[in-house]
Every structure is written in structure tokens, then in C-alpha cells.
Amino acid sequence: MRPRELVIGVGLCAAWIVLSILELRVGPGGAFPADDLARGVGAAFRLADPLEGSRQTIVEFRLWRALAAGFVGGALSLSGMMLQGLFRNSLAAPSVIGVTAGASLGAAIAILMFSGYLPTWALLTDRSVQPFVLSGAAFLGALGTAALVTGVAQLGGRVSVPTLLLAGIAVTTSVSGILGAIQSTVFHDFDVVRALGAFTFGSLDDRNGMHVSMVVSGLVLAMATIPFVATELDLMAGGESDARSLGVDVGRTKVLVLGAAVMSAACAVAAAGQIAFLGLIVPHLVRLVVGGAHRVLLPMSVLGGAVFLLATDYAQRAYFGDLGLQPGVVMSLLGGPFFLSLLLRHRRTAIAW
Amino acid sequence: MRSSFWVWLLPTLLCLGIMSLVATVRARSGQRSPIPRAVAVGASAFPLRIERAHARTQTLARRPERVFLANATVVDIASELISADRVVALPEQALTWSRLVDVDDGFRAKARFRSVDSEQVLAFAPDLILCSSFNQKFAGDWVEASGIPMVSLPHPRSIDELREIIRLLGTVLDAETSAGLLDDELGRRIDAIGRAGGARRGLGVLVYSNVGAGGYTPGRGTLADDMIRTLGMRNVAADLGKRDYEECTFEDIIVGAPDFIVVPGRYGEQELSTRDLLLDEPALAEVTAVARRQIVRLHPRLFSTGSHEIVEAAEQIAAFVDARIAEEARAK
CATH class of the missing domain: 3.40.50.1980 (Nitrogenase molybdenum iron protein domain)
Structure with missing residues (x-):
């Protein structure tokens, strides 16, 4: 790693920590003194005595929110970076392979079961299982659609990238139709329509250890593949035949990258709903800053995604709290113009990709 | 230099424009739609x-x-x-x-x-x-x-608006006598609820629904808010600065510390209800309403009604709250 990349990496790590601390300071319960925050966070990990009364619970809610925001941002960004590298297409994002649509469909089915519109199996009525059902259903939905898309694009053990993109569009459109039909059917039930909407634009409210564990598992699994795919993705940038002639096992790389990208995005969306745009723009921003080598790009995209989502969530809570906007909405509202400014500034470089 | 100026100015203007649009829509959503x-x-x-x-x-x-x-x-x-x-x-x-x-x-x-x-x-x-x-x-x-x-x-935002709507419908349907009777009955029942509300005064109530993907609550400027005032109680969501229907996090519930929570029941028996979700959340265990199981379940149609049926909802809440107050008084 070159000194410049090292400085950027350290800077992003520092920003992640600072923003996480800032996240702990905002919320309806008001700002806590630094000592109390430190004690509350320590107590969450059984390292200190808990704060009195509900103050400890409030600190823990904010802590889970900050951790979820960081890891979800990192996971979505990593997934987007991997897919853009694999497809050699700057428009690729987790939504392209049907992950986000599948997660929404899974979550919608869970919400319909909770609300009595679909039969509920005995296992799901067990109170100890219920908190996991929504995220679990979203995760299975994401994996299911991703498996369908990749299955359609696979022939004789080889994945056709154009077919994959087209199958992704077809599956996403079909799932949108199903979700539209569900919304029309339950339109009179405000609670259910609101719940479906909450998942569509993501939510970091009321996260807990289960959500954070879920997204961290997906992220760790995806990051574990980086040493095995980073150089291969660089070599595949010049085309699959060239990569093969250079000794790259293209089939294995595709399977690894797809599996990692799907797992990472599926866990993130299952934990926090759809947060639009992040998996598309953060990889571009990171590429503008650190260049095109995937051994640097992939880990940097995790840090960049974490910082980006934490920053937008902090901005929303600290400055636009009255508007009650969801993270996906804020991401689109602020991220779009910011991304445009960078594109304008680096037009020549961007065109050269 | 000039190019760099536009590169930053254009997105900034775009960003400000979008945020102004959102703020304007938000501000206008609080305005009262006129009753014909x-x-x-x-x-x-x-x-x-x-x-x-x-x-x-x-x-x-x-x-x-x-x-x-x-x-x-x-x-x-x-x-x-x-x-x-x-x-x-x-x-x-x-x-x-x-x-x-x-x-x-x-x-x-x-x-x-x-x-x-x-x-x-x-x-x-x-x-x-x-x-x-x-x-x-x-x-x-x-x-x-x-x-x-x-x-x-x-959708009425207060009981006065609701009564205006009833009288309007009486006129256009040529049923002014029936409308007058309905309006009078509504007024009588509201007065009765208010008269008996002395012991409820100062108690906080949160109207809350959550089917597993995030909670919502009606804040200031809603019919539910006016209903809570009629009961002589305080709308915790309004105290938290919420307006219209807004998201309500568990942190909001802890900070608002409601004495009672009003939730919608569901039609079936086996579904995840808002009540179960609140009772099963360990972080809320110390909130008075949850700790004392002071959670009022309303029929879903009463929970979201915009009609005179709101008084039925208010009476059910009043009956629940009054029974709890009486129990506490007996225990003392």
C-alpha cells in the first residue's frame, strides 16, 4: 500500500470512529456528557457499570444504530464495488442482481404474515423467533432472487454477464410488480402500508445486536474473499479472454465475487432495509480518490461506505430530524448532488473508465 | 476557475433546492385542508x-x-x-x-x-x-x-372539524335532523368523557403502531391528539415535538415515558401484534406503560378512524385508564 493510500485509509478509519461517537450524541433523549457516554458504551460490553435507569438503554440503542449504520454502509459499498469490478460496468450495484428487490419481497411476506394477511406457521408464532423473522425473510428473499438471477445467467458452468444483467432487470421488475400488487391489496391498512414503505427506504431505527451480527457476518464473509479476487478483478478489467490467457480462473473468480457480493448485500438489506444509491455511488467516489487497483479499492470501499452512511444518518438526525426522513431518502437527496459535483470535477477521468 | 465555481455551485443549488422542496412539502402537510x-x-x-x-x-x-x-x-x-x-x-x-x-x-x-x-x-x-x-x-x-x-x-384533525363534517354531510344528504342528533350525541359523550377525566389529568399516553418494520405515532395536529386532550391526558408524541403521523423509535418511547400506550389489535389471533412487540422488547421493560402492562388494544377500525367512532375509541381508553386508576387507589 502506498503512503497516500495509507493516509486515506487511516483518515477514513478516524472518520468512522468520530462519526460513530457523534451518532451517540444525537437522539430524542438529548446529548449525554462524554463521561456518561464512555461509561454507557463500556457497560454495553460489560466493561463498566451501567448508567442509571433508562439512560443505559438509550446509549445502547444509539450504539447499535451507529454500528449498524457503519457496517451496513460498508457492506453495501463493498458489494457494489465487487459487482462493478466483475461486470466492468459502472452502473452495477446490488440492486442489479435482484438482491434488494428480493429482500423487499421477503420482508413484505413477513409483514403480511405478521398482519394476518397470510397464514402464519406455528414456528413463526413462537415469541422467541418472531424478532428474527423479518430480517430472516428479507435475507432468504435476497438470496432467492440472486440465486434465480445467477441460475438463469449460468450455462455450462459459465456465467454470462450480459444475461445476468438482463435477468436482474427482469427479476427486479417482476418483484416490483408483486410489491405493487401487495400494496394495492392492503392499501386500506395504513399500518401495513407504512411498514412496507419503511423497508423500501431503509431504517436504522431500533436496531439491536441481532441486526449488527447479521450484517457483520455477511461483511466478514465477503471481506474474506478479497485476497482471492482482488488481483483477478484487476486482470479481468481488460476482458475475460485476456484474463484467462494471464492464468486467471475466471469461472472461480465470478462465483467467489458473486457469492461475496450477494452475501454482503443480502445481510445489509436484511438488517436495515433498502438504502438506495449507496452501493452505486460510494464505489465511484472511492475509485476517484484511490485509483483502480482492487486490492486497495475493496477494503477502502468498506471504509468509505461506512463513513458515508454514518455521515448522512448523523446529518439527518442532527439537522433534519424534524423532517423525519429515512436513510435511503437522505442518501438519495444529498448523495445525488454530491456525486454530480464529483463527476463534474473529474469528468475526464470518469469518461476514461 | 470559472468552471470550478460552477462545478460546486450547481450541485449546491440542486441540493438546496431539493431540501427546500422537502421542507415546503413538510410545512404544507401541516396545513389544514379546507372543509367544503x-x-x-x-x-x-x-x-x-x-x-x-x-x-x-x-x-x-x-x-x-x-x-x-x-x-x-x-x-x-x-x-x-x-x-x-x-x-x-x-x-x-x-x-x-x-x-x-x-x-x-x-x-x-x-x-x-x-x-x-x-x-x-x-x-x-x-x-x-x-x-x-x-x-x-x-x-x-x-x-x-x-x-x-x-x-x-x-381527514379531520380535531373533534371540532369532525363535527363540522357531520353537519356538512347532514346538509348535502338532506338529513339535517339525523346529523343534528349524531352531533349532539357526539358532544354529549365527549363532555361525559371530559367530566370524568380529573384523575387522568397529567397522565401521558402514546398512540403507537408497529407491525415489525418500525413504529408510527400521531403527534400534534391529528384527531388522535385531540382525542387524548379530551380524555384529559397528555399526548406523549406531541410532547416529543412530533407532528402529524411520524416515525416513533424505541428511544422515543423511553424518553417520552408514557403511562399508557394505545395500540391497534389485529384481525387474526396468531399475528405479531404491536402489544406483543412492546411486551417482548427488553429495552422497554422499564417504561411504565409496558412494565405495568398498561397497553390499550383498540379494534383496528377504531385505531385509525376519522369519523365519530373516535368517541368509541376514547371511551374504551377512558374505561381502561379509569379501571387502572381505581385499582391503584384500592391497592393504596
């Missing part, structure tokens, strides 16, 4: 001039006999004022989300529809359409062009 007025043109009850927002008027030439009811709130009120034979159609959801759950009076046999679209409305050949502002946005222009009078009612 019905004014007799001559000495008799009809023709009637219906005056709507933006100086738009329509004339109801004669007493309506083929009334199209477009939503459950309108069904709630109109079914108290007129007989079923003057109604041509009502929405499918009225059977589960209006007073027709408990009452028939011949309304359940009427033609039903799933969604309001112009062609379907016209096919029923109504001589009056009663709908919400929301229905009107979808089908209003076409139907209005056909000359059928349409009275579009906003």
Missing part, C-alpha cells in the same frame, strides 16, 4: 351550492338519492344519516374498517368496489359522490367534468 361549505341557493334546501377550495363551486340540484360512498370514514358517517336504499355503492374495505363490522342496516348488501376509478364511479350513475381529498386526486377531474357533484372531505 354547502349553501342553499334559494329558500328551500335544494338547489345547494357546494363551495370548495380555490373558489370552485358545484350545484347539487336536488336531494341525492344515488350516493356513492368512496371510503370507510364516509361510510361510517353517512350510514348513520341515511338509509341504505339511497346508497349505490360502497368500498370493499368498509366491511372491515367501518361501523358496518357491527351494523348492517342493509348496507352490506350494496354493490362494492375495490378502488375508486372514474369509469367505475360513472358506471354506478351516482347523483352525489362523497369521498376523501385523496380519492378526489385520483378520479376527481374526470368525474367532475361529467357534472356529478362531488363532496371531498379532508
